Amino acid sequence: MSSQALDLHDAHGHDGHSSHAHQFDDPVQQRDSATLGMWAFLATEVLFFGALFVMYSVFRYRYPVMWDMGSHMLDWKLGCLNTFILLFSSLTMALAVQSAQLGKTKRLNVCLILTIVLAFGFLVVKTFEYHHKYEESVIPGRYFQIPPHEIEIYEKKYGEVFHPPSKMEASAGSETVYDPMGPYGPGPVMHDGHPEMTTAKAPLEPVFTDDYRKLQLFFALYFAMTGLHGIHVIIGIFMIGTLVYLNQKGWFTKEYNTPVEMTGLYWHFVDIVWVFLYPLLYLMDRAHS
Amino acid sequence: MLLSLLPIPEQASTQSVAIDTLFLVFTALVVFFTVLVSVVLTIFAIKYTRGSKADRSNPLDGSLKLEITWSVIPLVLAIGAFSWASYVYFDLVHPPADSMEVTVVGRQWMWKIQHPTGQREINELHVPVGRPVKLTMTSQDVIHSFFIPAFRVKQDVVPGTYSQLWFEATKPGTYHLFCAEYCGTEHSRMIGSVVAMEPQDYEKWLQAGSTNESMVQAGERLFRDKGCSGCHAGNSSVRAPLLNGISGGPVPLDDGTVVPADDLYLRDSILLPKKQVAAGFKPIMPTFQGQLSEEELFQLIAYIKTLE
Amino acid sequence: MSSEALTYPIEPAKAASPGDNYLTNGFSLKSWLLTHDHKRIAILYLISISVFFVIGGLAASLVRLELITPEGDLLAHETYNKMFTVHGVVMVFFFLVPSIPAVLGNFLVPLMIGARDLAFPRINLLSWYVFIVGGLFTLVVALTGGIDTGWTFYTPYSSMFSNTYVAMAAVGVFITGFSSILTGLNFIVTIHKMRAPGLTWFRLPLFVWGQYATSLIMILGTPVLASTVALVAVERVFRIGVFDPALGGDPILFQHLFWFYSHPAVYIMILPAMGVISELISAFSRRPVFGYHFIALSSIAIAALSFLVWGHHLFVSGQSPYAGLVFSVLSFLVAVPSAIKTFNWTATLYKSSISWDTPMIYAMGFMGLFLIGGLTGLYLAAIAIDIHVTDTYFVVAHFHYIMVGGAVMGYLGGMHYWWPKISGRMYPEGWAKISAVLIFAGFNLTFFPQFIVGYWGMPRRYHTYAPEFQVLNVMSTAGASILGVAYAFPVFYFLWSLKYGEKAPANPWGATGLEWQVPSPPPTVNFEEVPVVTEEPYQYPLLEPERV
CATH class of the missing domain: 1.10.760.10 (Cytochrome c-like domain)
Incomplete structure (x- = not known):
């Protein structure tokens, strides 16, 4: 998106005095175009996150208990802290936009830097959360583990046995030799023409899943969604950082402040995504605990 | 046989006739519209080629009546076609209660089949004619698809769940069995045959196969x-x-x-x-x-x- | 070029100095690679997608050659599977999706609406670089080891079982997706905000309407595909199992998400082609397009419906029969806007004055192939028939009629029509006519037999097949060889014409439309003065009998 801002900076690239890029008739058209472009881009973003939200909903519907357990394994207090940090950063961003519109460049500077600080604060908290999960090895993939105390909590709460990982991992994809005689002896009628088919890559056990893997799915989606959101926060920091730099070079005036506004829209979007992520991932199933 | 002139594959199940009829009616519709548009296009193309002596007075830029006509007619036809096709489809998803049940397990790249009486087959399926057969299928690895062209039936075989397919063979014979969902290197070798037999032959076939237990x-x-x-x-x-x-x-x-x-x-x-x-x-x-x-x-x- | 063409009163192009156009505005590599000019970016796209077309075409030739015999005697199983996958991935994501939008759309949308450039020229250039980076990933995959999942990447085969470079190819597709999002974004903003004074929505050329509808699909569909293929890549690396039932995931969920983009993607290919056809038919019959509003709005209707029909790819996957019925009826409804377009194009020819230049031959070819392609879609919307023909060559034939018979015919027709504008030169008419006819004939010979062999039950993606399917496969391969030669012609004579072609006037076809009011090739700034539009599109003078 920073390149979109760049397109608008054409204004300053050319003969230095014209107030809009060469492809536009006037600054108003330029601003309108930028705004529509940003909204269209946000529509794309909604669909981009949308696919992940769909996956989240499907699996939550299918594995409600594991989603409950996953929710409990996240620290709602840190999530709450992050929500406040981001909401507050939205406020500072809104103030930045307002400052730019009023031409108060000093205040703009302060607001932008505050927003960056808050964004970093968000990332720091997120890093702590990720690090904690890393230490407990609650990272989807080969070394995924569930800390024993979490299993205890779960078993106490539901009075159920937590299903440990099956042997699937070991046999899936490994070279297994298919024996046409099978474990049951020869079948009565055999087709002749399959000599090449005696080796295949496939598990011999039936295909099914267990609690361990369902929980892994929760964390896979947790990391995918918060990770994608985190990337957006980082991009946002770069964008706001660019604004700070440009502001110090005196780019923004009462008349020309579209990049600030656009970045503002983007930042609010990032905030809104989190406002959905937080309850879905951290709070959703706490109600009946 | 008129049918043999048409590019229609062998019909060997009860459903195949219904589906082919639907197919032929669709084809008639398609041919009708293709010919209609082509003929009109050709006439216009010849008549109005630049330099031709044709009456070009009072041309038409648009006509609401025409637009409505050629929106509503396709709409009605489409809904009609949908209704008929769905009616045929209902039959395909509801296996009769007295179906003989056969189980199928797909894996790269073979079909493993077991009859209720315990007989096992690989890449072959023997069935009696005149009796509905219901297949309950699953896969051990990737998605496959159980396809018998002569019966006009096909169903994906998905790991982790069961899918169903039913048919009633009408004609003794040996028919192709294909895997229709791409499943890896030897996808095109995941083929076999379905042998439809007279009921008494099927009984004989069952007895010939030694089986320890049903x-x-x-x-x-x-x-x-x-x-x-x-x-x-x-x-x-x-x-x-x-x-x-x-x-x-x-x-x-x-x-x-x-x-x-x-x-x-x-x-x-x-x-x-x-x-x-x-x-x-x-x-x-x-x-x-x-x-x-x-x-x-x-x-x-x-x-x-x-x-x- | 007929003499009448010159009698059509148009503003004579401003006498620009001969060297002053976008092609001569700098000759260094840098002046091309760092250009912000939409016309130059269109040329960059033209060159890159042509390269991809050749790659995809070579893969297709190997596939067709292998299929001459039922046995697998030319290629190994693995190689065959990689070939059809490369063919699919390259043709869909690196040729068809960007073809008309990124080449003709990029070049023409600003010219047609009287703008100096797209709204975001740098983003436009960025989109080309993104496209190239995605393309390089895919090329590296193709050259180093290939991928064998088919362009559909179905899980769990792609995510867990395939031993090929799936993750890297997925990353390539993911990246390229953003190129198409950026292009769509640019078009939407440009069409909304940068139309010349007086150019209201219903005065827009239908090509622009087609681009607009396509852009909507691009920005709303592509991100879903991007998320989905990214997860396939992540799943291969970390084995998280979102799409693998053995790990708790759902392979059918992948199909839903994949087709949520990939069905609309077919309309990304065909809608701009429909736009091109509207322009061609009107220009060469010298009549306003019949039922302009209906054609324009039917594009939007098709774009809207495109997001509601993805489930018809899942009729045999085990989705609920009731969901199947809903998707079936919605798919049938696509027939209505498509029929509206076809009938309106036909009616445009009524009392017209048709000149049979190459673009018009392509337009007629498009009509024929689109009719067959579109109507055979009805079989696939009907669940009962679809069950039999899905995943067979019937489907292969159907979508080639739409994606090649429709989209590529539209693309080539458009390329011929606007080539004088793009290059400033006329192409050799005789050669062009020969190749247009050859393409039409070769195409039908290639793909029509596939309808039959498909109904006979030959599954798609089969390396070896039953002997009774051979005759039709040989016909198909014969057609493909004609098609291959015929496709090579335009490449040569377009290149030839750059040097030897007749110099093109500003408006060789005597067509309406703002793009014809600027010199050929257009100057870098497009319009010295912003044009003012005062009339409806396609206002060709009335054709009095005595004038003809």
Whole structure:
């Protein structure tokens, strides 16, 4: 998106005095175009996150208990802290936009830097959360583990046995030799023409899943969604950082402040995504605990 | 035979006639519209080629009447075609109650089939003509698709779940069996044949194949050996639901919903006992993941379904 | 070029100095690679997608050659599977999706609406670089080891079982997706905000309407595909199992998400082609397009419906029969806007004055192939028939009629029509006519037999097949060889014409439309003065009998 801002900076690239890029008739058209472009881009973003939200909903519907357990394994207090940090950063961003519109460049500077600080604060908290999960090895993939105390909590709460990982991992994809005689002896009628088919890559056990893997799915989606959101926060920091730099070079005036506004829209979007992520991932199933 | 002039493959099942009829009517419709537009285009193309002496006075830039006509006619035809096709489709998704049940397990790159009487086949399926056959299918690895062109039936075979397909062969013969969903390197070798036989030949064929036990017998053995009977038998000390007469009937669950006890429900109850817990019972059953193959599951389910 | 063309009163192009156009505005590599000019970016796209077309075409030739015999005697199983996958991935994501939008759309949308450039020229250039980076990933995959999942990447085969470079190819597709999002974004803003004074929505050329509808699909569909293929890549690396039932995931969920983009993607290919056809038919019959409003709005209707029909790819996957019925009826409804277009184009020719230049031959070819392609879609919307023909060559034939018979015919027709504008030169008419006819004939010979062999039950993606399918496969391969030669012609004579072609006037076809009011090739700034539009589109003078 920073390149979109760049397109608008054409204004300053050319003969230095014209107030809009060469492809536009006037600054108003330029601003309108930028705004529509940003909204269209946000529509794309909604669909981009949308696919992940769909996956989240499907699996939550299918594995409600594991989603409950996953929710409990996240620290709602840190999530709450992050929500406040981001909401507050939205406020500072809104103030930045307002400052730019009023031409108060000093205040703009302060607001932008505050927003960056808050964004970093968000990332720091997120890093702590990720690090904690890393230490407990609650990272989807080969070394995924569930800390024993979490299993205890779960078993106490539901009075159920937590299903440990099956042997699937070991046999899936490994070279297994298919024996046409099978474990049951020869079948009565055999087709002749399959000599090449005696080796295949496939598990011999039936295909099914267990609690361990369902929980892994929760964390896979947790990391995918918060990770994608985190990337957006980082991009946002770069964008706001660019604004700070440009502001110090005196780019923004009462008349020309579209990049600030656009970045503002983007930042609010990032905030809104989190406002959905937080309850879905951290709070959703706490109600009946 | 008029049909032999048309590029219609052999019709060997009850459904194939209905589907071919639908296909031919669609084709008639397609040909009609293609010819209609082509003829009009050709006439215009010849008549109005630049330099031709044609009356070009009072041309037309648009006409609401025409637009409505050629929107409404396709709409009506489309809805009509949809209704008919859906009517035929209903038949395809509802296997008759008295169907003979055969189980199919797909894997890269072969079909493993078991008859109720216990006979096993690989890449071949023997069926009697004149009797509906219902296949319950699953896959051990990737998605496959069970396709018998002469019967006009096809169904994806998806790992982790059961899918169903039914047909009634009408003509003895040997027909192609293809895997239609791309499944890896030797996808095009995952083929075989379906042999439709007169009922008495089928009986003979069944007897010729030596089999130790029928599917139900195998299931009974598993029920015992895997310890199912320890809890699910009448004299058990553990409180577990009795399975007698469970098959097909409604099962009230502890979350208040009621589900039909179909094959998939039984499968899930064995592998994922916590997924749908019967009302009034505790979710204490251990999972049998990793202890049963897909074939054994089919046998166990076949046995459970016989419990009265 | 007929003499009448010159009698059509148009503003004579401003006498620009001969060297002053976008092609001569700098000759260094840098002046091309760092250009912000939409016309130059269109040329960059033209060159890159042509390269991809050749790659995809070579893969297709190997596939067709292998299929001459039922046995697998030319290629190994693995190689065959990689070939059809490369063909699919390259043709869909690197040729068809960007073809008309990124080449003709990029070049023409600003010219047609009287703008100096797209709204965001740098983003436009960025989109080309993104496209190239995605393309390089895919090329590296193709050259180093290939990928064998088919362009559909179905899970769990792609995510867990395939031993090829799936993750890297997925990353390539993911990246390229953003190129198409950026292009769509640019078009939407440009069309909304930068139309010349007086150019209201219903005065827009239908090509622009087509681009607009396409752009909507691009920005709303592509991100879903991007998320989905990214997860396939992540799943291969970390084995998280979102799409693998053995790990708790759902392979059918992948199909839903994949087709949520990939069905609309077919309309990304065909809608701009429909736009091109509207322009061609009107220009060469010298009549306003019949039922302009209906054609324009039917594009939007098709774009809207495109997002509601993805489930018809899942009729045999085990989705609920009731969901199947809903998707079936919605798919049938696509027939209505498509029929509206076809009938309106036909009616445009009524009392017209048709000149049979090459673009018009392509337009007629498009009509024929689109009719067959579109109508055979009805079989696939009907669940009962679809069950039999899905995943067979019937489907292969159907979508080639739409994606090649429709989209590529539209693309080539458009390329011929606007080539004088793009290059400033006329192409050789005789050669062009020969190749247009050859393409039409070769195409039908290639793909029509596939309808039949498909109904006979030959599954797609089969390396070896039953002997009774051979005759039709040989016909198909014969057609493909004609098609291959015919496709090579335009490449040569377009290149030839750059040097030897007749110099093109500003408006060789005597067509309406703002793009014809600037010199050929257009100057870098497009319009010295912003044009003012005062009339409806396609206002060709009335054709009095005595004038003809």
